Amino acid sequence: MRLSCREASRLISAGMDRPLSAAEHLKLRMHLLLCGNCRQFSQQLALLRNGARRAGEGVE
Template structure:
C-alpha cells in the first residue's frame, strides 16, 4: 500500500494522463479508495490543472505590454 507522500509524488502523472503501469494505477486507485485526504488532494490538483489550462494565455505578453498593464493598474489605485 502506498503512503500519502507517495501518492502526492505520483498525483501529477495521474492528473496529466501520463502512462502508468497497471501496478502503479492499481496502487494509486487502492490508496485513493481508502484515503479521503488524498482523494481531496487529487481532486483539487485536477481542478487547478483544468483552471490553468482554461486561463493560460495563448501567447506570452511582451515586456512593453506588461509594463503598460502594470502602469495602468498602479494609476488606477
C-alpha cells in the first residue's frame, strides 16, 4: 500500500520524535524517493527544528 503525501508528512513528523518501525521506515523511504514535494517538506521541518533549537540556545 503506497503512502499519500498527507500520510508521509505525518510519518516525517513522527520520525523526529520516535524511531519509525521497519515497515514505516521502508514505506516512507520509497515515498521520498519518488516525491520531491515531500523531500522539500522534510527539509523544511529539519530547518524549523534547527532554527528553534538555535533560538532556544540564544543564538541568532
